[in-house]
Amino acid sequence: MPISARSYSYWLPLDADLDQAARLTVADLQISNRRIMVPTSKKGRGTKAQTHITIPLPDYVLARLRSLIAGRRGQERLLLRWHHKQVEGDKATGRLPEWERTERRPWSVASEMTRPWRAALTQAELAIDLVPYCLRHSSIIRGLQVNLPARLVAAVHDTSTAMIDKHYSAFITDASQPILRLASLTFAPPATAELHSLAAERTKKRGTANAAGQQTN
Known part of the structure; x- marks a missing residue:
């Protein structure tokens, strides 16, 4: 998923926080019913009777999400991000340390959103202090x-x-x-x-x- 303002079009209709969006699975997306089943939040005490919230999705989001589920199993996490590792530099050749992509993993902590969120705000020409x-x-x-x-x-x-x-x-x-x-x-x-x-x-x-x-x- 590219880091852009358009990437956050996934979040806009979900009404979900990062934890809820991160726990979404491929099976939660119901293309035929034009909806997604968002897991309930973990806030509060006790066990909630309702495990998912039904959210209808607009066609433009369904079209973008459809491309994410092709060939994937239902229990896989729906929204993934690239995980990077740092490659050491080489003084002999003058090559500087750099980050390279390794695999796509589920979102886990809020700090992972910092850079892509700022990039999205910049691209959308919105105030940088929006959260x-x-x-x-x-x-x-x-x-x-x-x-x-x-x-x-x-x-x-x-x-x-x-x-x-x-x-x-x-x-x-x-x-x-x-x-x-x-x-x-x-x-x-x-x-x-x-x-x-x-x-x-x-x-x-x-x-x-x-x-x-x-x-x-």
Whole structure:
């Protein structure tokens, strides 16, 4: 996988931290169902009843991930990175020490993301001080802004509604304004055009009634 901003398109729809993404297997990717089964996080106490979270994937991510699973077994880790080893230099020939690729291994610690993350930010022309958690943060906000229930947003992000209410209550209120507006009462007077139309209709009815009265007399 090349180190680029596009590489992080894998992470964007997953709503997962590094540990969850690192534990993904080839079998977790369900191409026919257009989804991926993300392992639940290890945070918290006790054993969780749910082992995986269902995340639908957009077509562009499915297309890129499809190329990663060709010819691989279901229990293999889905996302891998190159492991490097340092080759000593040779003073006699003047060859300097260098790093060479050895094999692809699963991601393991957060520090492994430092260099590729900075490279991705640079390529995407984003602020260099952004952290990977921004992906999760923005995903939660997007869900609230399209009026997804807070409980659903919490579930797909493997967190609690209490956390959503505590840290994102402002976005819940803002995103709910269109819905709240539908439930509000309107006491505004009719528009001027509507008043003229009503007046004309009443005048017409009066004229018709007067004409009928004169014919009767």
